[in-house]
Amino acid sequence: MKVLGIDTSTLMSTCAVLDGDRLIGEYSLSQDMSHSEKLVPMVKEVLDSLKLTINDIDLFSVAKGPGSFTGLRIGIATMKAFAHLTDKPIIGVSTLEALAYNLPYNEIVVPMIDARRERVYTAIFKWEGKSLETIMEPCVLEVDKLLDRLNSNHEKIVVNGDGSVVFKERIKDRLKDKVQFSTIGQNMSRASSICELALLKYERGQVDDFYTLAPDYLLETQAQRELRERGK
């Protein structure tokens, strides 16, 4: 079974192809160019190099958030169109879970994606043997609140994601020797993790529908918030 995976939720564009339990291609680029300009050319380059076409793919997997709203929509719109066209299954994978999946067999893994205004998209995961359990569901949190929670509840913590880079000094100051930072290579989203998680979901029958799949933004729009607050 061939799985194509992509993640465009942060500045990194990443695309990978899994053939069963073998990674046969992965391409990641962080450059000052919109995902819209590079994503389809990147998928094409990877598939061309592997002498594959979209029709050879059996499962499409995509990061469904949280992350950049626009980035997520570019990735999801692209993959929904592929799934629609080929009538093959599509699976949306949590961006945070995929980040945690980069760091297997650590005790507590805390991915962080910068959500601006001193906030991060985050979740707390714990490795139980070979599986990744969710301790805290994905959410938006002020960095300080997250650090408070980690400080009082956990000991061996590994962090990754662009949020862990942006707030590195503060994390070090607060969590001291409880925390370790990810290596550079595992710090950013990797499409191979998206593919692998999608494959696990597929085996459990957790397939999405290309008609309805949409990003998990975790944040309502400003207009919706204002309307709700006025209504109170």
Next chain:
Amino acid sequence: MIRGVGMLTLAIETSCDETSCAVIKDGRQVLSNIISSQIDIHKRFGGVVPEIASRKHIESINNILQEALDTAEVGFKDIDLIAVTRGPGLIGALLVGLSTAKALAYGLNIPIVGVNHIEGHVCANFIDHKDLEPPFTCLIVSGGHTYLVQANGYTDYELIGRTRDDAAGEAFDKVARSIGLPYPGGPHIDRLAKIGNMESVAFPRVIIDEHTYDFSFSGLKTAVLNHLNQMKQKNEEIIVEDIAASFQAAVLDVLVDKSFRLAKERKSDKLVVAGGVAANEGLRTMMMERGKKEGIKVYYPSKILCTDNAAMIGAAGYFNYINGNVSDLGMKVMPNLDIK
């Protein structure tokens, strides 16, 4: 297949608050044109909220796409060309359509054409008027744009005049709000104007006499607001029908006058009206009457093709393709794109 004959174009339009997909044959024949409006969602915010528009587009795009194929009774395999709006419009909204379109073009291994939305409005006329061919003079008016162009060819537009401030449609919406009409106000003004007295208030015809083909509507909008304030201060009754009629006449006089002035200067025997405001009954009537008097044939699209829709994007995409304008998978979205 011979290039351009019996050609099926799948078109996608997501530049604002309409999600639309269409299948067009040979640039002028509509096999399907599915338009899903988000207007009811944006109404409560008093205008289009960009982030909400983008969120709605990604939720509905594949449904609209399938409906367009089903209605046209074709499958993806029958499609020869992808056309998609690349601008102007809301960047996040445009990107949903563009991403879908690029994936389809790559997956189907067929060419893709990025279409200028404003050009799309002009091309709506090629669908409704099979005999219409360039050259012609064209007035494009909508909530976002007011342009006077000379179309020298199917894809060759010469920009002659534009608004210096508000678009005509924007002025309609703002004045409508000031007299208590719901968003979008244009159609309500048009309806009330039919029964109101257009001579009740002499609103200014801004820069109508100046030797320019540019427009300006913000002064007119201010004049209406000032008039309403004065009436309120004097405790005089405001007859909204009369305000609507007088305001609409002031806008239309300028639009019609400049359009015909340009048509005559360029010796055009055809004047084409396009864009959302081309659905305005007052504008249509005034254009037709003036056209008869001047011996210039006036064209405007059916009402459904005046709104934002993918069929017009498909028509524009087709004419661009047969004229050799093809895009690539790396094409950029252009939220501030102008007509050439």
